Every structure is written in C-alpha cells, then in structure tokens.
Amino acid sequence: MTDSSFLQLLRLLSDGQYHSGRELGESLAVSRTAVWKQLHKLDELGLLLESNRGRGYRLPGGLELLDAESIEREAEWPGLSVTVEPVVDSTNARLMAVAAQSDNGALCLAEQQSAGRGRRGRPWVSPFGRNLYMSMLWQFDGxxxxxxxxxxxxxxCVAESLESLGFSGVSLKWPNDILVEGEKLAGVLLEMTGDPAGVCQVVIGVGVNLSMPPDAAGKIDQPWVDLQQLAQRQGLSPVSRNQLAGKIAGALARMLSSFAVEGFGRWREPWLARAAFLGEAVNLHTVSQVRQGRFAGVNGSGALLLDTDHGQEAVYGGEVSVRPVS
Incomplete structure (x- = not known):
C-alpha cells in the first residue's frame, strides 16, 4: 500500500465511525491483509485505533485532517500556494530548502513534525493530526x-485570528510566544536565508496547540494550554484545524504584503495592547546573565524596553527569555 493509500485509509477512518476490514479493503482496492498491516502503522503515529469484532475499526472521536483547498478558501488570499505533508522533519526546514525557488505566500503544513523546533533549538512537541504546524515564505528586497x-x-496576526473565533485573554510574550492566562498556547519561529543586505527570504513558522494527547503532553517542560481546553473554559465550540490554519495564513499574507512599507510601526500598538507582563517586574535571561527590571513595552523597532536602576535599556533579541519575577 502506497503512502497515498495510507492517507486515504486515514481519511476513511477520520469520521470516527466503525469501518469493517472488508469495507476498507474494497474502498482502497487492496486485500484485508494489506489493510490490517497498515492499521498497525496508526500506533506508530500515536493514534488510538479501536477494534470491535463484527463492527470493524474506528478512531474514537475522529480526526480532522488538513485540507489544502479548505485552507485556501478560508485564507481568502489570491495566489496562496498550500502544500500539506503527512510527516516532515519541520515545515520551516522544508520551505528553507526551497526558499530561493518559491513564490511569496508558499505555505507548508504538516500533520506531524519529526524534528519540530521552537526558539533556542528547543523541540516542539508535534503529535500527528492534533495540533497546527505551518510555515509561510515571503521575500523581502531590503x-x-x-x-x-x-x-x-x-x-x-495569530492573536487576532484566535480572537476572531471568539477566544479571549490572548496575550503576547516578547518576542515569540502566544499565551493565555500565563500558559503557552502557540509559538513563532522566524528563519532567514539569502542576502542579509539585499534580497532575502523569510520563513515564518507557527505552531498552535489544538488538542494535545496526554502522552505527548508529558514531554512539554513548561505551563501550556490547548484550544480544546480553552474552548471548554470559555464556552466555545470546538475549533476546526483547517479554519484556524486558513485564518492565520490569510492574516499573515495580508500583513507581509505591506510590512516592507509600513514596518513594525503599524503593529506596535496592537502588540502592546496584548503584551504579557507589561509594567511588571521581570527577569531578562540571556546566555551569560540575568537582569531584572520593569518591562516597559517595545519601541518602534520591536526591541524590548527594560527600566532598570541605570535607566531604560533596549534589548534587540538574540538568545533572550523574559520571565516574571516570582
């Protein structure tokens, strides 16, 4: 059975209903033995397969697989090129490898990442078909x-997309985290290739926790939350992965299309309105030291402003982490 046939098998089971081995074999034009062998692969992906003698097999609760056409429709951005992969090392790495040959708006999503990364090289926990792993490429001339x-x-852009679905309490932690009530919901990772002084390509990676399985949750080393939990807390309907992916993709494309002209100035106030720890005492962790001060927001370039006993300092990124003083 080919990879495409295996994806077709997943699509058949994604409705959460029972399907007999005979039905699956006929739909895929393969033997029941071949179906049985492929069903064992689901365990390797961390998917719970339930079997019932006389009724067949099912994925309890179903599974919403990513669909490129649905994402393109939701994004409402002409020329968006969407690729959905079953399993990749990372969506950022895939786009970085073809950055020079790709057009603006190339979007890569994956059901699972085998080597997903957050800031400072930390692994990004990426269970199959449960969360959102996506990257967009854009070229800049300056x-x-x-x-x-x-x-x-x-x-x-990520925060506004979540708010458009009814979620509240979304805050932004400088420079790359999206939080709700101090728990991490999503993260951003930017990578650049090309000429640092001329034409360059930027890959924008976004990861969002939607429905984290318990076994994967145990691998996360910081307070976190997913949209399934938040929807229950806030009395909202379950979130569609395709709808959210499309909303974020459209928001990113619209922002990126004008960013070279408008710069961060257009986005400073919306960011400050959602800034985590604004006005609070924070510890600023770098590779070599920890500094304490009051988080005073960001300047027009996006640099963090830290009020200290020696005056106000502007911090321009690098290996920096902001944490509230406990």
Whole structure:
C-alpha cells in the first residue's frame, strides 16, 4: 500500500465511525491483509485505533485532517500556494530548502513534525493530526533591516485570528510566544536565508496547540494550554484545524504584503495592547546573565524596553527569555 493509500485509509477512518476490514479493503482496492498491516502503522503515529469484532475499526472521536483547498478558501488570499505533508522533519526546514525557488505566500503544513523546533533549538512537541504546524515564505528586497519587529507582528496576526473565533485573554510574550492566562498556547519561529543586505527570504513558522494527547503532553517542560481546553473554559465550540490554519495564513499574507512599507510601526500598538507582563517586574535571561527590571513595552523597532536602576535599556533579541519575577 502506497503512502497515498495510507492517507486515504486515514481519511476513511477520520469520521470516527466503525469501518469493517472488508469495507476498507474494497474502498482502497487492496486485500484485508494489506489493510490490517497498515492499521498497525496508526500506533506508530500515536493514534488510538479501536477494534470491535463484527463492527470493524474506528478512531474514537475522529480526526480532522488538513485540507489544502479548505485552507485556501478560508485564507481568502489570491495566489496562496498550500502544500500539506503527512510527516516532515519541520515545515520551516522544508520551505528553507526551497526558499530561493518559491513564490511569496508558499505555505507548508504538516500533520506531524519529526524534528519540530521552537526558539533556542528547543523541540516542539508535534503529535500527528492534533495540533497546527505551518510555515509561510515571503521575500523581502531590503535585507534584514526591514524585518525589525516582524516576529511581533506575526504574533498579533495569530492573536487576532484566535480572537476572531471568539477566544479571549490572548496575550503576547516578547518576542515569540502566544499565551493565555500565563500558559503557552502557540509559538513563532522566524528563519532567514539569502542576502542579509539585499534580497532575502523569510520563513515564518507557527505552531498552535489544538488538542494535545496526554502522552505527548508529558514531554512539554513548561505551563501550556490547548484550544480544546480553552474552548471548554470559555464556552466555545470546538475549533476546526483547517479554519484556524486558513485564518492565520490569510492574516499573515495580508500583513507581509505591506510590512516592507509600513514596518513594525503599524503593529506596535496592537502588540502592546496584548503584551504579557507589561509594567511588571521581570527577569531578562540571556546566555551569560540575568537582569531584572520593569518591562516597559517595545519601541518602534520591536526591541524590548527594560527600566532598570541605570535607566531604560533596549534589548534587540538574540538568545533572550523574559520571565516574571516570582
């Protein structure tokens, strides 16, 4: 059975209903033995398969697989090129490998990442078919200088997309995290290739927790939340992965299309309105030291402003982490 046939098998089971081995075999034009062998692969993906003698097999609760056409429709951005992969090392890595040959708006999504990364090289837990792993590519002509504050603008796009679905309490932690009530919901990772002083390509990676399985949750080393929990807390309907992916993709494309002209200035106030720890005492962790001060927001370039006993300092990124003083 080919990879495409295996995906077709997943689509048949994604409705959460029972399907007999005979039915699956006829739909895929393969033997029941071949179906049985492929069903064992589901365990490797961390998917719970339930079998019942006389009724067949099912994925309890079903599974919403990503669909490129649905995402394109929801994004409402002409020219968006959507690729959905079953399993990749990382969506960022896939786009970085073809950045010079790809057009603006190339979007790569995956059901699972085998080597997903967050900031500072941390692994991004990526169970199959449960969360959102996506990356978009965009070319800029002005080099790295025009990218100041871009990761913060991306955070605003993600927050606004979540708010459009009814979620409240979304905050942005400088420079790349999306939080709700102090728990991490999503993250952003930007990577650049090309000429730092001329034409360069930027890959914007976004990961959002939607429905984290318990076994995967145990691998996360910080307070976190997913949209399934939030929807229950806030009395909202379950979230569609395809709808959210499309909303974020459309918001990113609209922002990126004008960012080289508008810069971060257009996004500074929306970011500050959602800033986590604004006005609070924070510890600023770098590779070599920890500094304490009051988080005073960000300047027009997206740099963090820290009020200290020695005056106000502007911090422009790098290996920096902001944490509230406990």
């Amino acid at each position: 080099g790295a200088g025009v990218l100041e504050g871009l990761s913060l603008a991306v955070g605003v």
